[in-house]
Amino acid sequence: MSELINLSLTDQILGLADKSFSSKEITGAYLNEIKKKESLNCFISVFEEESEEKALMADENIAKNKARPLEGIPIAHKDIFCIKDKKTTCGSKMLSNFISPYSSEVFSKLDTAGAITLGKTNMDEFAMGSSNETSFYGNVLNPINEKLSPGGSSGGSAAAVRANLCSFATATDTGGSIRQPASFCGVTGIKPTYGRVSRWGMIAFASSLDQAGIIAKNAKDAAIALKYMSGFDQKDSTSLNEEVKDLQKEVDAEQEHIIGIPKELIENIKNDQVRDSFKNAISILEKDGAKIEEINLPHIEYSLPAYYVIAPAECSANLARYDGIRFGHRSESVSSLEDLYVNSRTEGFGREVKNRIFIGTFCLSAGYYDAFYNKALKIRNLIKSDFDEAFKKVSSIAMPTCSNSSFELGSISDPVEMYEQDIYTIPANLAGLPALSIPSGTADEMPIGLQLIGNYLEEGRILNLANKFQKLTNFHEFK
Amino acid sequence: MSLNNWQPVIGLEVHVQLATRTKLFSSSPIAFGADPNTQASEIDLGLPGVLPVLNKEAISHALKFGCAINAEISEKVIFARKNYFYPDLPKGYQISQLDDPIVGKGSVEIKLGDKSKIIGVTRAHLEEDAGKSIHDLYSNNSAIDLNRAGTCLLEIVSEPDLSSAEEAVEYLKKIHSIVTFLGISDGDMSQGSMRCDANVSVKRPDDQKLGTRTELKNINSFKFVEKAIIFEIDRQIKELEKGEEIIQETRLYDSKKNLTRSMRSKEEANDYRYFPEPDLIPIKISKDQINDVRKNLPELPEIMKERFMNSYELSDDNAELVTINKETASFFEEVLSYEVSPKNAVNWITGDLFALLNKNDTNISESKVNPKHIAEIIQNIEDQKISGPSAKKLLEIVWSEGGEIQELIQKEGLEQISNDDEIEKILDEVISENQKQFEQLKSGKDRLQGFFVGQVMKKTSGSASPQVVNKLLKDKLSK
Numbered sequence A: 001m002s003e004l005i006n007l008s009l010t011d012q013i014l015g016l017a018d019k020s021f022s023s024k025e026i027t028g029a030y031l032n033e034i035k036k037k038e039s040l041n042c043f044i045s046v047f048e049e050e051s052e053e054k055a056l057m058a059d060e061n062i063a064k065n066k067a068r069p070l071e072g073i074p075i076a077h078k079d080i081f082c083i084k085d086k087k088t089t090c091g092s093k094m095l096s097n098f099i100s101p102y103s104s105e106v107f108s109k110l111d112t113a114g115a116i117t118l119g120k121t122n123m124d125e126f127a128m129g130s131s132n133e134t135s136f137y138g139n140v141l142n143p144i145n146e147k148l149s150p151g152g153s154s155g156g157s158a159a160a161v162r163a164n165l166c167s168f169a170t171a172t173d174t175g176g177s178i179r180q181p182a183s184f185c186g187v188t189g190i191k192p193t194y195g196r197v198s199r200w201g202m203i204a205f206a207s208s209l210d211q212a213g214i215i216a217k218n219a220k221d222a223a224i225a226l227k228y229m230s231g232f233d234q235k236d237s238t239s240l241n242e243e244v245k246d247l248q249k250e251v252d253a254e255q256e257h258i259i260g261i262p263k264e265l266i267e268n269i270k271n272d273q274v275r276d277s278f279k280n281a282i283s284i285l286e287k288d289g290a291k292i293e294e295i296n297l298p299h300i301e302y303s304l305p306a307y308y309v310i311a312p313a314e315c316s317a318n319l320a321r322y323d324g325i326r327f328g329h330r331s332e333s334v335s336s337l338e339d340l341y342v343n344s345r346t347e348g349f350g351r352e353v354k355n356r357i358f359i360g361t362f363c364l365s366a367g368y369y370d371a372f373y374n375k376a377l378k379i380r381n382l383i384k385s386d387f388d389e390a391f392k393k394v395s396s397i398a399m400p401t402c403s404n405s406s407f408e409l410g411s412i413s414d415p416v417e418m419y420e421q422d423i424y425t426i427p428a429n430l431a432g433l434p435a436l437s438i439p440s441g442t443a444d445e446m447p448i449g450l451q452l453i454g455n456y457l458e459e460g461r462i463l464n465l466a467n468k469f470q471k472l473t474n475f476h477e478f479k
Numbered sequence B: 001m002s003l004n005n006w007q008p009v010i011g012l013e014v015h016v017q018l019a020t021r022t023k024l025f026s027s028s029p030i031a032f033g034a035d036p037n038t039q040a041s042e043i044d045l046g047l048p049g050v051l052p053v054l055n056k057e058a059i060s061h062a063l064k065f066g067c068a069i070n071a072e073i074s075e076k077v078i079f080a081r082k083n084y085f086y087p088d089l090p091k092g093y094q095i096s097q098l099d100d101p102i103v104g105k106g107s108v109e110i111k112l113g114d115k116s117k118i119i120g121v122t123r124a125h126l127e128e129d130a131g132k133s134i135h136d137l138y139s140n141n142s143a144i145d146l147n148r149a150g151t152c153l154l155e156i157v158s159e160p161d162l163s164s165a166e167e168a169v170e171y172l173k174k175i176h177s178i179v180t181f182l183g184i185s186d187g188d189m190s191q192g193s194m195r196c197d198a199n200v201s202v203k204r205p206d207d208q209k210l211g212t213r214t215e216l217k218n219i220n221s222f223k224f225v226e227k228a229i230i231f232e233i234d235r236q237i238k239e240l241e242k243g244e245e246i247i248q249e250t251r252l253y254d255s256k257k258n259l260t261r262s263m264r265s266k267e268e269a270n271d272y273r274y275f276p277e278p279d280l281i282p283i284k285i286s287k288d289q290i291n292d293v294r295k296n297l298p299e300l301p302e303i304m305k306e307r308f309m310n311s312y313e314l315s316d317d318n319a320e321l322v323t324i325n326k327e328t329a330s331f332f333e334e335v336l337s338y339e340v341s342p343k344n345a346v347n348w349i350t351g352d353l354f355a356l357l358n359k360n361d362t363n364i365s366e367s368k369v370n371p372k373h374i375a376e377i378i379q380n381i382e383d384q385k386i387s388g389p390s391a392k393k394l395l396e397i398v399w400s401e402g403g404e405i406q407e408l409i410q411k412e413g414l415e416q417i418s419n420d421d422e423i424e425k426i427l428d429e430v431i432s433e434n435q436k437q438f439e440q441l442k443s444g445k446d447r448l449q450g451f452f453v454g455q456v457m458k459k460t461s462g463s464a465s466p467q468v469v470n471k472l473l474k475d476k477l478s479k
Helices: A002-006 A009-017 A023-036 A048-063 A105-112 A155-162 A179-185 A219-229 A263-267 A272-287 A300-321 A337-348 A351-364 A370-390 A415-422 A426-431 A459-472 B056-068 B165-182 B222-241 B287-295 B301-312 B316-322 B326-336 B342-359 B371-382 B388-401 B405-411 B420-433 B435-442 B448-459 B466-478
Strands: A043-046 A074-078 A116-121 A169-173 A188-191 A211-216 A258-262 A291-295 A396-400 A435-443 A446-454 B007-017 B080-083 B093-096 B106-112 B115-128 B132-134 B143-145 B152-158 B194-203 B214-217 B249-254 B259-265
Touching: A002 A023, A009 A023, A009 A048, A009 A219, A023 A043, A023 A048, A023 A074, A023 A116, A043 A155, A048 A116, A074 A105, A074 A155, A105 A116, A105 A219, A116 A155, A155 A169, A155 A179, A155 A211, A169 A188, A179 A188, A179 A435, A179 A446, A188 A219, A188 A459, A211 A219, A219 A435, A219 A459, A258 A263, A258 A272, A263 A272, A272 A291, A272 A396, A272 A435, A272 A446, A272 A459, A300 A351, A300 A370, A300 A415, A300 A426, A300 B080, A351 A370, A370 A426, A396 A459, A426 A446, A435 A459, A446 A459, B007 B165, B007 B222, B056 B115, B056 B152, B056 B165, B056 B287, B093 B115, B106 B165, B115 B165, B152 B165, B165 B194, B165 B222, B165 B301, B165 B326, B194 B222, B214 B222, B214 B259, B222 B249, B222 B259, B301 B316, B301 B326, B316 B326, B316 B342, B326 B342, B326 B371, B342 B371, B342 B388, B371 B388, B371 B405, B388 B405, B420 B435, B420 B448, B420 B466, B435 B448, B448 B466
Parallel strands: A074 A116, A074 A169, A258 A291, A258 A396, B214 B249
Antiparallel strands: A043 A116, A169 A211, A188 A211, A188 A435, A396 A446, A435 A446, B007 B152, B007 B194, B080 B093, B106 B115, B115 B152, B132 B143, B194 B214, B249 B259
């Protein structure tokens, strides 16, 4: 049955519908593979029995011709999404005992669409990290080369898809946490427009930047999965009350593309292999008929500093609720209220989370607010305007996902060097634009990604372009 | 207290709990006195992944208040996070407003004897309430009740325009009457629906600069506001006259000892690190919306008072008394609906009924006495069916037991004896029992007349008509 797990989502849906195989078989195959590859450490929880039961129910539904769109498809959720009565850790010791009493909208939508949740994937603690090394549950190994990082923070989801441990996985992206691990693991990852997918029940890191998305085998699979995850949710005030387009249809439609290339940024890429592979990818698309336009994003170079003020500032408030009082880790050595706060938080949070809380608290403090937070918001607006200007003449923007391929676990100890992992992915978060990463070549024998950024709510357009690229190349194929 | 040529400067911050059906950012119900933590949802508990959704009713309540005090209304309502740790503050921040409060500058007019004074309102903003910490329930632990967490508060900040405790109380009463007439709060200070902090300083009359102020907390009744401010003004004057400086600090009012004591100084004050709440989008308030609220504003106390003076020919004082709050005003108008004279209605309500309310420290809506009772008592007096003393007795019975006036008159035998023969028989009895006094009365000792009337009233348990007794007595004397 091992070939079932290699099939694309598209083929799995077809196969289940024409009863070439059952959900029981495909679910069983994934559960076996998860056990076999336990050492990759992709999962924090696996729901074996429940998945098997749900697979039987799915097969019944299929037999009765009552199949829902994703009926019987085994998937994984990043452990940042609350699921009722399930442990939801967010990769932290702080929430190692947290059983959620409610479900996230992302889970509910995919569950309603018939998908089976195999388990919850490992991640950097509170989604803060770019290597999956900040997880309290140990780092995830890159399935292509186990000495290397799968990227982060959605490293568990990216590695699980690459290792064929699920059909697709949900993930979140605050500054690149879907795209960078997708790039490192040679899979396809999309972060949709901010507000396209509800954040209800998705544990917050930086509220104005956090967005849920999909990591899948290819653009077509990602389009199908994203379609069933998207939509307005009145429980999330920042959710967009806009019609959900039929991404499944749009991904295969005939579309003209004008691709914008930020020339200066490309010329400044230090890694030759990354630059060459990018240029190669663009020439493939150009040969296929896409128009290429040079664009200018003058403020993009300030993205990283702006992001590392805004995201920590929001995180410092978002993580204040972990105080040891109502849920989560509570220190046992407590003799005063102050102790309860300080010791619970000292013990419950890892180093990187503490770093960011400190940075954020500092940036919001009296006397520093204008110098840091306000200035960062201004930069954010300038970056948005840069993109608005560019999208007047192009339909998508291309740049590398990351300035390098995967690195060895434990090799980056300087936090700022780690933050630079997100240098190309952060602008789309600051602007709230949809962006995806698809495999487009290799550097040092490891995959690297091509990043495509679309205009607001134009997920379909960048998925269409990505699908076009994947029809012309085989970088995304793996066994 | 001697002011000794010092001038007090006082500003009040009034927190009004808005009478919305649900909380400010969740759909949990709001009811006083429910079992602890039974009215707290995942949002109120600040669980990981929850998001706030603004209650539109709170916006409309705040707009009503803004229109009632002729304030500027913000075109855009933005919420901000106010960060601080406290066990009953579940998220570690309070969602409040900093810039662009929903209600901007406005004013109210207060009456001080024959004079009136305009008091400026700086702003009024919406914010969520915290829960309650209970420290005396368990010996070694504190308990937290989050039922109140997230309820809607309107914080109304006055200009430092008040110059005495008396003015502060009048201002507070004014705010109370506005919010209750608008129906946006029950205004019940004993249940914490209205809470007040006072900023107090003193200066010399010709000083341009204000003196150093202290903030008084925990003054949650009209009486305590007055007492706390009087104490604090006196304390500050004494300090200054001793040559000491006033320290800018928060002081707690101890109502048992009637004094204020230092809680924390400015140096220890929190840096709240306000920043815009990223989970909520700015709310736009349109001109139409404001006009609509203005048009549908309920009748406010001043206008109602004017109307009472014009339509019911009430004196200024009486009109003021029956418009003291909404309940009393509607009680009064309901009494009038039974077609009794407005003057009698005012006298009964503000006289005997108010006396009972004050004596029992309760309010008109909670008493067993209803408008029909008062109206029927008045009608029976007007029709000379009961005497004044019987009427008072009736009121006391319905006050403690309720019931129907007509039935009670029968049951208690309070029907006035206006039958001359019957009264004459009793008068004769009294005369024969008091021959000596009767002779004295006959010989010109007029003040004994009251004695005889009183004796007859006593024998008839007050049911004889005093007019009839007087007439019969005169007849006998002239014989």
